[in-house]
Amino acid sequence: MSDNQEPILAKEESVVGIPSPLLKLKSWQWWLLVSINIFFLIGGQAASVLLGRFYYDQGGNSKWMATLVQTAAFPILYIPLLLLPSDPSSSDHPSCSLKVIVLIYVLLGVIIAGDNMLYSVGLLYLSASTYSLICATQLAFNAVFSYFINSQKFTALILNSVVLLSFSAALIGLNDDADAPSGVSRSKYIIGFVCTLAASALYSLLLSLMQFSFEKILKRETFSVVLEMQIYTSSVATCVSVIGLFASGEWRTLHGEMEGYHKGQASYVLTLVGTAVTWQVCSVGVVGLIFLVTSLFSNVISTLSLTVTPLAALVVFHDKMSGVKIMSMLIAIWGFTSYVYQNYIDDLKVRRARQLAQTGRVDPPC
Numbered sequence: 168m169s170d171n172q173e174p175i176l177a178k179e180e181s182v183v184g185i186p187s188p189l190l191k192l193k194s195w196q197w198w199l200l201v202s203i204n205i206f207f208l209i210g211g212q213a214a215s216v217l218l219g220r221f222y223y224d225q226g227g228n229s230k231w232m233a234t235l236v237q238t239a240a241f242p243i244l245y246i247p248l249l250l251l252p253s254d255p256s257s258s259d260h261p262s263c264s265l266k267v268i269v270l271i272y273v274l275l276g277v278i279i280a281g282d283n284m285l286y287s288v289g290l291l292y293l294s295a296s297t298y299s300l301i302c303a304t305q306l307a308f309n310a311v312f313s314y315f316i317n318s319q320k321f322t323a324l325i326l327n328s329v330v331l332l333s334f335s336a337a338l339i340g341l342n343d344d345a346d347a348p349s350g351v352s353r354s355k356y357i358i359g360f361v362c363t364l365a366a367s368a369l370y371s372l373l374l375s376l377m378q379f380s381f382e383k384i385l386k387r388e389t390f391s392v393v394l395e396m397q398i399y400t401s402s403v404a405t406c407v408s409v410i411g412l413f414a415s416g417e418w419r420t421l422h423g424e425m426e427g428y429h430k431g432q433a434s435y436v437l438t439l440v441g442t443a444v445t446w447q448v449c450s451v452g453v454v455g456l457i458f459l460v461t462s463l464f465s466n467v468i469s470t471l472s473l474t475v476t477p478l479a480a481l482v483v484f485h486d487k488m489s490g491v492k493i494m495s496m497l498i499a500i501w502g503f504t505s506y507v508y509q510n511y512i513d514d515l516k517v518r519r520a521r522q523l524a525q526t527g528r529v530d531p532p533c
Contacts (some may be wrong), residue, residue: 197459204455205468211449213475217483218442219287220295224348224484225429225438229417232439233287235408238279240443241401244451248394263384271380272396276403278373283404284411285366292351292359295484296477296492297339301363303499304336306467306506308371316375317382317461324509331502336364338495374465378457393458397450467506 219233227233290298307329313319339360347356377396385392412418428435456465477496481488 201456201459204452204459206452207448208452208456208465208468209475211445211447211452212469213479215442215445215449216290216295216299216476217479218438218445219290220298220480220484222438222442223291225434226427227424227435227438228291229412229421229424230284230287230291231408231412231415231417232421233290233442234280234283235405235412236439236443237283237286237446238401238404238408238443238450240440240447241398241405243444243447244394244398244401248391248398263386267384271384272399273403275373275376275380275396276400277407278369278376279400280404280407280411282366282369282373283408285362285369289359289363289366292347292355293363294348294487295480296488297347298359298363299476299480300339300492300495300499301336301360302367302469303332303502304364305367305371305469306502307332307336308368309374312372312375313378313461317378319461322509324505324512328502328505328509331498331505335495335499335502338491338498374453374457377454378461381458390455390458393451393454397447397454401447401450464510467503467510 215237222233289301293301310319310321310325310329314321347353347359351359380396381392385396425432425435430438453465453469456468477488477492
């Protein structure tokens with residue numbers, strides 16, 4: 168059985184003698200948690216991309232500010248963290264030293280800051296729909312990283328998904344009739360394409376490293392670990408972004424940027440705050456799915472924004488939906504469907520294996 172199979176079974180293995188809390192969940196409870204995190208990821212990602220594009224369209228121009236708001240709202244995550252019950256097993260069975268944990272959070276935080284900067288540059292020079300379609304390559308990159316870092320096995324359907332998503336991005340990159348935002352030259356469009364592609368690769372590496380950290384280093388299976396991971400890595404990324412904002416000198420332009428914002432100063436503040444909050448909602452969904460399932464599954468769900476963000480951008484920003492872009496979207500959806508079907512097959516196999524282990528027989532499929 169491959170590692171991308173039903174995570175309930177995969178999580179049943181105790182870590183350093185500590186039973187996983189996921190064992191206590193019934194199937195519907197597990198699916199409810201997964202569904203909530205999927206909603207957070209898709210809704211947060213679509214809203215944050217649209218708000219980010221709105222920021223640039225209405226007069227915003229600070230790439231470091233656009234980078235900063237992607238992690239700056241991390242303090243709001245302390246609210247659910249404080250409401251969660253304490254985990255006594257974490258103190259009874261320390262998984263690793265404080266020095267190692269700090270090193271992990273700092274390393275991941277720096278990677279997140281660099282990744283967010285690349286995404287900010289990409290969104291500055293691309294339309295929201297084109298940006299989202301290029302981001303679909305995350306799945307292809309993550310499948311490769313998961314193979315080497317997380318022992319994720321390839322199947323024909325997963326390989327098909329990787330090839331299709333790569334082809335989808337290639338269509339966008341070779342599209343001569345690019346719908347770049349007004350004032351963006353062809354050379355800047357190419358820079359935006361390359362930065363978004365590089366950000367997608369770095370993001371995929373980040374997801375695989377997070378999954379590796381959960382499984383091999385932290386070895387704690389509670390949702391509080393998910394929130395702690397998000398809070399502390401975001402705090403590091405925020406510090407890096409603040410340093411970049413001041414080192415680049417962009418902080419000097421922020422007052423004039425707010426005064427010249429097309430929709431007014433109040434809209435400027437609300438746009439930045441809304442972007443910050445929606446990115447945190449998205450991030451919780453991402454890390455939550457890594458915790459509950461795998462990094463590859465989390466990245467697959469991210470590609471669902473292909474059916475949300477481009478259509479929303481069509482309504483909100485009147486982005487052009489050229490024939491090439493429509494074809495790219497259809498190919499990407501086909502690639503996503505291939506992976507979902509593979510996950511369904513794996514899920515069916517694992518449930519049959521569990522039933523055989525518990526009852527000694529397997530019911531025929533419905």
